[in-house]
Amino acid sequence: MSKKEELLKAAQDKVRLGGYSNFSFRELASEVGIKSASVHYHFPTKADLGAELAHHYTNSFLAALGEPDELKASGKNPIEVYTQLFRGALVTDKKMCLCGLLGAESDSLPDKVRLEVQRFFNHNLQWLKAAHLANDEPNPAQAAIKTVSLLEGAMMISKTLDDNSYFELATQTV
Amino acid sequence: MSKKEELLKAAQDKVRLGGYSNFSFRELASEVGIKSASVHYHFPTKADLGAELAHHYTNSFLAALGEPDELKASGKNPIEVYTQLFRGALVTDKKMCLCGLLGAESDSLPDKVRLEVQRFFNHNLQWLKAAHLANDEPNPAQAAIKTVSLLEGAMMISKTLDDNSYFELATQTV
DNA sequence: GTCTATAATTTGATAGAC
DNA sequence: GTCTATCAAATTATAGAC
Numbered sequence: 570m571s572k573k574e575e576l577l578k579a580a581q582d583k584v585r586l587g588g589y590s591n592f593s594f595r596e597l598a599s600e601v602g603i604k605s606a607s608v609h610y611h612f613p614t615k616a617d618l619g620a621e622l623a624h625h626y627t628n629s630f631l632a633a634l635g636e637p638d639e640l641k642a643s644g645k646n647p648i649e650v651y652t653q654l655f656r657g658a659l660v661t662d663k664k665m666c667l668c669g670l671l672g673a674e675s676d677s678l679p680d681k682v683r684l685e686v687q688r689f690f691n692h693n694l695q696w697l698k699a700a701h702l703a704n705d706e707p708n709p710a711q712a713a714i715k716t717v718s719l720l721e722g723a724m725m726i727s728k729t730l731d732d733n734s735y736f737e738l739a740t741q742t743v
Numbered sequence: 744m745s746k747k748e749e750l751l752k753a754a755q756d757k758v759r760l761g762g763y764s765n766f767s768f769r770e771l772a773s774e775v776g777i778k779s780a781s782v783h784y785h786f787p788t789k790a791d792l793g794a795e796l797a798h799h800y801t802n803s804f805l806a807a808l809g810e811p812d813e814l815k816a817s818g819k820n821p822i823e824v825y826t827q828l829f830r831g832a833l834v835t836d837k838k839m840c841l842c843g844l845l846g847a848e849s850d851s852l853p854d855k856v857r858l859e860v861q862r863f864f865n866h867n868l869q870w871l872k873a874a875h876l877a878n879d880e881p882n883p884a885q886a887a888i889k890t891v892s893l894l895e896g897a898m899m900i901s902k903t904l905d906d907n908s909y910f911e912l913a914t915q916t917v
Numbered sequence: 918g919t920c921t922a923t924a925a926t927t928t929g930a931t932a933g934a935c
Numbered sequence: 936g937t938c939t940a941t942c943a944a945a946t947t948a949t950a951g952a953c
Contacts, residue, residue: 594946594948606950665847674762674847711915715893718900719896726846728847729842738885739885779930781937784937
């Protein structure tokens with residue numbers, strides 16, 4: 570893994586725990602064994618790092634999901650696949666969704682970072698709309714915003730109350 | 744309004760836009776016309792201010808809701824009253840729920856602040872459980888976590904995408 | 918690519934006068 | 936309650952050497 574990738578990974582962990590202000594160039598540098606001035610070689614400004622972080626996070630997230638139609642074709646429920654990706658982030662990583670946290674502080678982010686967070690949610694809504702369509706939901710657009718809202722909210726509350734059973738209860742279909 | 748109340752109000756606006764790290768004693772002091780050293784007279788540390796802020800926010804929130812049974816008795820749907828309180832925060836204030844934002848950064852908050860955010864959600868879940876019970880929901884506890892998760896998530900996404908129609912779509916019952 | 922050195926600013930907090 | 940003065944630390948960022 571390159572130093573640049575190491576920096577992004579270290580930053581992701583910190584942002585997912587405390588938001589955009591929860592990492593500094595000095596801390597990241599220290600964690601990967603270089604100096605803070607060297608971080609500026611890879612990322613001119615903190616906003617550049619934040620934007621690239623959110624961009625890569627979005628790409629990895631979408632790549633991990635696959636395509637709704639293909640999932641459906643292989644006998645899987647794409648909405649359950651989507652839910653499972655959130656569950657993994659909460660249970661395995663024990664961290665918030667990067668863009669869920671950045672989205673909450675959206676108003677105070679540098680423009681280029683906020684744009685990447687918007688990209689995350691636009692792509693997620695698009696994916697979920699296709700997924701609900703494949704499931705023959707009568708209103709795929711509404712089901713999409715409901716799904717992502719519920720998951721982001723349940724994740725945040727489960728983390729806050731330090732009890733994943735809230736996430737399970739919220740995502741349990743009766 | 745006392746200086747202390749003015750400070751809390753100024754802090755609330757800043758936290759609801761960018762989280763716990765989005766306010767400083769100097770900024771707050773400047774906004775209410777005193778010096779930062781004087782802020783320490785009212786709140787010994789930043790964590791003290793944050794905790795008191797979340798505590799008052801929770802109390803105001805619950806007071807604005809009223810009691811589920813009384814709402815029901817007066818012909819109102821308590822869940823709609825609850826939804827309307829969130830809608831007002833988003834549409835009128837154009838800001839996130841204070842504890843929704845603080846909850847997302849929960850892992851990086853001082854203990855006494857995190858405890859107050861937990862208190863907010865525990866009380867909200869209790870209130871919603873009673874509300875859904877009054878509505879004869881078969882599983883009030885599940886309906887409660889679903890309701891607050893959906894609202895917090897839809898609020899966050901609507902703010903991120905700067906489009907309140909997502910909140911309306913998510914809260915619309917088909 | 919990484920370093921040393923450093924600048925400019927902000928931050929939370931304290932001491933002590935009034 | 937509020938002030939002046941001040942501190943120690945942290946932060947983003949840059950210049951220039953290697």
